[in-house]
Amino acid sequence: MKIRIFALAKELGMDSKVLIDECNKAGVKLKNSALASITPEERDIVIDYLQKQDQPAEGASDQAEQSAMAPQREPQKMRTIKAMTSRPQPSRSSQKARTEEEKPEIEEEVSSADVEQTEDATEAAVAEQTASETDAPSQEVSEPAATEEQAEETPKPKDETKPETDQGMSREDYVPAGGAPTSSIREMKPIGSPRSSKPQSKSKKNTALPSVAAPPAYKQPVIPKQKKKEEKAQKPEVRLTADILEQKSPLAAHLAQHSEQKKRDKDRDVQDDDSKQRRGSLSLVEARKQRREQRKEGRRGFNTEGGEQQDVVGRRPRRSKRKHDSSNIVHKTEAEVELPMTVRSLSEAMGRPAKTIMSIMFKEFGEMVTINQIIEEDTALAVAMELGVDLTFKKQKGALELVEEIVEQEDAPEDLVTRPPIITVLGHVDHGKTTLVDTLRNSKVVEGEAGGITQHIAAYQVEYNGHKLTFVDTPGHAAFSEMRSRGANVTDMVVLVVAADDGVMPQTAESISHVKASEVPMVVAMNKIDLPDINEQKVLQELTAQNVLPAEWGGETEVVRVSALKGTGLDNLLETLLLTAELHELKANPNRPAVGVCLEGFRDEGRGSVAWLIVQKGTLRIGDAVICGKSYGYIRAMYDDQDQQIEEAPPSTPIKVTGLDSVPGAGDHFVVVGDIEQARELAEERRHEGRTDVLSRHSGGPRTLDDILGSAREGAIQDLPLIIKADTPGSLEAIRSEINKFEHPEVRVKILHEGIGGVNESDVYLATASNAIIIAFHVVAEDRAMSLATQEDVEIRRYSIIYEVVDDIRAALEGLLRPELVQEQTGRALVLQTFSISRFGKIAGCRILNGTINRNDRVHLIRDQKILNQYPIASLKREKDDVKEVREGMECGILLSGFNDIKEGDLLEAFRINEVKRTLDSSS
Numbered sequence: 001m002k003i004r005i006f007a008l009a010k011e012l013g014m015d016s017k018v019l020i021d022e023c024n025k026a027g028v029k030l031k032n033s034a035l036a037s038i039t040p041e042e043r044d045i046v047i048d049y050l051q052k053q054d055q056p057a058e059g060a061s062d063q064a065e066q067s068a069m070a071p072q073r074e075p076q077k078m079r080t081i082k083a084m085t086s087r088p089q090p091s092r093s094s095q096k097a098r099t100e101e102e103k104p105e106i107e108e109e110v111s112s113a114d115v116e117q118t119e120d121a122t123e124a125a126v127a128e129q130t131a132s133e134t135d136a137p138s139q140e141v142s143e144p145a146a147t148e149e150q151a152e153e154t155p156k157p158k159d160e161t162k163p164e165t166d167q168g169m170s171r172e173d174y175v176p177a178g179g180a181p182t183s184s185i186r187e188m189k190p191i192g193s194p195r196s197s198k199p200q201s202k203s204k205k206n207t208a209l210p211s212v213a214a215p216p217a218y219k220q221p222v223i224p225k226q227k228k229k230e231e232k233a234q235k236p237e238v239r240l241t242a243d244i245l246e247q248k249s250p251l252a253a254h255l256a257q258h259s260e261q262k263k264r265d266k267d268r269d270v271q272d273d274d275s276k277q278r279r280g281s282l283s284l285v286e287a288r289k290q291r292r293e294q295r296k297e298g299r300r301g302f303n304t305e306g307g308e309q310q311d312v313v314g315r316r317p318r319r320s321k322r323k324h325d326s327s328n329i330v331h332k333t334e335a336e337v338e339l340p341m342t343v344r345s346l347s348e349a350m351g352r353p354a355k356t357i358m359s360i361m362f363k364e365f366g367e368m369v370t371i372n373q374i375i376e377e378d379t380a381l382a383v384a385m386e387l388g389v390d391l392t393f394k395k396q397k398g399a400l401e402l403v404e405e406i407v408e409q410e411d412a413p414e415d416l417v418t419r420p421p422i423i424t425v426l427g428h429v430d431h432g433k434t435t436l437v438d439t440l441r442n443s444k445v446v447e448g449e450a451g452g453i454t455q456h457i458a459a460y461q462v463e464y465n466g467h468k469l470t471f472v473d474t475p476g477h478a479a480f481s482e483m484r485s486r487g488a489n490v491t492d493m494v495v496l497v498v499a500a501d502d503g504v505m506p507q508t509a510e511s512i513s514h515v516k517a518s519e520v521p522m523v524v525a526m527n528k529i530d531l532p533d534i535n536e537q538k539v540l541q542e543l544t545a546q547n548v549l550p551a552e553w554g555g556e557t558e559v560v561r562v563s564a565l566k567g568t569g570l571d572n573l574l575e576t577l578l579l580t581a582e583l584h585e586l587k588a589n590p591n592r593p594a595v596g597v598c599l600e601g602f603r604d605e606g607r608g609s610v611a612w613l614i615v616q617k618g619t620l621r622i623g624d625a626v627i628c629g630k631s632y633g634y635i636r637a638m639y640d641d642q643d644q645q646i647e648e649a650p651p652s653t654p655i656k657v658t659g660l661d662s663v664p665g666a667g668d669h670f671v672v673v674g675d676i677e678q679a680r681e682l683a684e685e686r687r688h689e690g691r692t693d694v695l696s697r698h699s700g701g702p703r704t705l706d707d708i709l710g711s712a713r714e715g716a717i718q719d720l721p722l723i724i725k726a727d728t729p730g731s732l733e734a735i736r737s738e739i740n741k742f743e744h745p746e747v748r749v750k751i752l753h754e755g756i757g758g759v760n761e762s763d764v765y766l767a768t769a770s771n772a773i774i775i776a777f778h779v780v781a782e783d784r785a786m787s788l789a790t791q792e793d794v795e796i797r798r799y800s801i802i803y804e805v806v807d808d809i810r811a812a813l814e815g816l817l818r819p820e821l822v823q824e825q826t827g828r829a830l831v832l833q834t835f836s837i838s839r840f841g842k843i844a845g846c847r848i849l850n851g852t853i854n855r856n857d858r859v860h861l862i863r864d865q866k867i868l869n870q871y872p873i874a875s876l877k878r879e880k881d882d883v884k885e886v887r888e889g890m891e892c893g894i895l896l897s898g899f900n901d902i903k904e905g906d907l908l909e910a911f912r913i914n915e916v917k918r919t920l921d922s923s924s
């Protein structure tokens with residue numbers, strides 16, 4: 001095979017002309033053309049020549065190089081290669097251990113050895129080289145003889161010759177693949193034979209490179225190892241045996257359902273296809289008929305089979321295109337809206353579109369409002385009037401109202417259990433109230449008091465025959481009424497202490513008035529019966545004079561003789577009290593958050609703020625969060641009336657507690673709330689508002705004559721409570737006799753207390769507690785009473801002429817009478833025609849026959865001369881406009897509220913209701 005010069009030059013990295021020159025020098029005569037060709041033998045000669053020129057000392061290796069450069073030979077001839085004996089023989093084991101990296105060293109050894117190059121050997125080397133590249137590992141494993149080893153390695157020294165060949169190299173002739181400059185002489189290989197990359201690595205070591213920039217370090221591309229595929233989660237082996245399927249397991253059921261559904265779908269598809277096919281062949285009329293039938297069937301199926309909707313072929317039930325069903329819109333004539341209100345909430349409350357409200361507000365007030373804008377009550381009222389709606393406001397409950405609600409919350413009858421009675425002891429000073437309580441509880445309270453006069457309310461519990469009784473000792477009846485005036489009406493019954501030696505005294509009389517006003521049962525304890533020279537009958541007489549008729553004289557009041565000092569008759573008193581309590585069935589629910597009253601509050605040096613409380617409902621426990629008036633806190637410690645620490649206090653238990661942040665006032669209610677934060681908020685709200693605690697104050701009843709009249713109009717009061725103080729018994733008698741002349745079944749004067757002398761604090765307290773007014777005839781009020789009256793908003797009316805008193809009382813009583821309601825006819829209208837409008841109802845087209853019809857009037861519906869009923873007017877229109885009034889001769893549209901069966905020829909008789917004031921003389 002001829003070898004072209006240009007190919008050889010390329011192989012050797014030489015210029016073709018240079019190679020031709022070299023060939024000529026080596027004795028191989030050639031034409032001066034790159035296309036000239038040489039035989040392989042000639043090529044070997046040339047190469048040999050070139051090598052000798054470059055490396056004269058390494059002549060031995062030239063032959064090896066030549067053999068490496070040798071063209072293809074048949075591989076079977078490789079066994080004829082002669083091994084060089086001078087070459088150091090590597091041990092078998094070391095050879096085996098050699099790796100690819102070690103090979104260059106071996107090649108060096110080989111190259112330095114004298115190799116006897118023969119033609120056969122050259123051929124064999126080429127063949128071996130080919131084999132080594134195609135199956136390199138096999139070389140190392142199979143090296144039967146030294147000759148073979150040499151044959152393997154003979155191609156490698158070829159790189160040693162590179163520097164020589166590089167000398168004549170030009171860049172134009174050879175640019176190695178990949179652009180990296182290389183000076184290695186390429187070995188001659190048969191066409192198509194793979195090249196070995198091994199010698200190239202070696203060439204870098206020994207070749208003299210042209211002075212060009214260092215090639216970039218070549219990095220063997222790292223082929224990412226293929227990630228080991230994650231093994232799929234092993235699925236449990238589920239075998240659906242016939243048994244399982246038959247057992248109707250959920251899976252079996254699902255599969256059955258699924259297959260059934262599939263089958264059904266398939267069938268339907270087939271049907272559809274059939275119908276499509278059929279449709280194609282049917283005429284239009286027939287097809288329509290068929291579709292109609294199918295729809296009918298579908299509807300039937302839908303209606304009857306319900307759940308089997310998938311079988312239905314018919315069309316879905318048509319939905320209404322309207323967003324809102326206008327028939328559902330309710331146009332109210334009365335509405336209640338919660339404050340604060342927005343246009344939206346007002347619209348919802350009245351059942352009118354927000355747009356309408358906004359347009360009214362724009363027209364009437366020139367206000368542009370949005371749907372979420374908060375509007376004032378007045379504005380809302382005006383809008384409501386415009387729309388013919390009677391609007392009321394519902395105010396959101398404040399925290400205080402919520403507490404009040406807790407206080408007044410009624411318990412279910414089944415939750416109630418009997419509780420001890422709370423008994424207040426009243427009476428004149430020094431008649432023995434404290435001694436009585438003290439003897440009952442066997443302690444020495446009296447001795448501890450300053451001057452022996454009760455300064456504070458105190459409460460104690462007494463046990464008798466297994467029943468508990470709670471006694472409240474007050475400094476006097478004023479305190480009792482004061483408590484009552486604060487709404488802290490803890491007393492279930494009263495023990496009126498009357499000293500047998502003293503009889504009924506002014507404060508006794510006042511106490512009686514207070515008790516009567518409070519309407520609690522009373523038991524009289526005739527005390528000091530141990531004293532000599534007492535007149536029991538006289539005491540009974542005086543009681544009777546105060547309208548307290550003793551039971552022994554046929555009255556209702558039990559009078560028990562006792563000696564508080566000696567302890568005489570106390571059993572009898574306790575029994576009487578228990579019996580009275582039993583009669584009144586005093587019960588409370590112990591299982592609810594505690595509610596009660598503060599009897600007294602004070603600051604204790606050791607314990608801080610201490611409140612003397614009495615539990616009315618529920619059970620108070622240590623740790624409860626409490627609000628009491630404007631004070632709040634946790635119940636830190638609790639003491640009973642013996643000053644013993646206790647953990648909880650059921651209903652009717654008097655206790656002293658610590659833990660409140662400040663000292664609460666007497667009469668303040670306490671309430672257990674959810675947590676301390678809530679208690680704090682409530683207390684702060686009260687303090688912030690600066691208002692007197694709604695719980696500790698009066699219930700907000702009327703205090704003046706005008707108030708009384710005002711509340712009377714609401715039907716709240718039918719009694720006129722009076723306290724009459726006069727200068728003389730004669731004046732008192734005259735006033736009483738005049739007042740008693742007023743007799744009316746609906747109203748009456750109720751004299752709570754009458755007395756000679758100026759108005760005192762007791763009177764004011766009584767008036768406060770009973771919402772009474774005080775008549776002061778020819779007398780004035782004491783300074784303290786006056787200031788108290790101002791403080792408590794109690795009216796003290798001063799008179800000097802008896803007829804003025806009578807006239808005012810008459811006016812007050814007449815004010816208490818509910819006004820008479822009189823109907824006034826305003827106009828009549830005849831129904832000419834009716835129109836049914838789905839959004840509103842039936843509208844009567846009317847003509848006004850006489851008078852006027854107002855939007856706020858009510859209407860009698862008259863049909864065939866019979867009044868069917870009366871209805872308010874929901875809407876009054878002239879043409880399309882809402883109007884307030886329609887006059888005689890006009891036509892209008894009337895919509896009645898609550899009646900939708902109006903007919904032509906009906907007569908509408910409009911009327912309004914007027915309130916006419918009544919007098920005591922007029923018949924009711």
Ligand SMILES: Nc1nc2c(ncn2[C@@H]2O[C@H](COP(=O)(O)OP(=O)(O)OP(=O)(O)O)[C@@H](O)[C@H]2O)c(=O)[nH]1
Binds near residue numbers: 454529
């Ligand atoms: N002989 C006699 N003296 C009594 C009796 N009860 C009370 N006393 C005396 O009457 C005086 C007044 O008794 P108190 O118990 O302080 O009377 P009070 O009604 O509580 O007085 P104030 O606390 O001021 O309202 C004391 O000196 C008692 O010893 C009794 O049954 N017989």
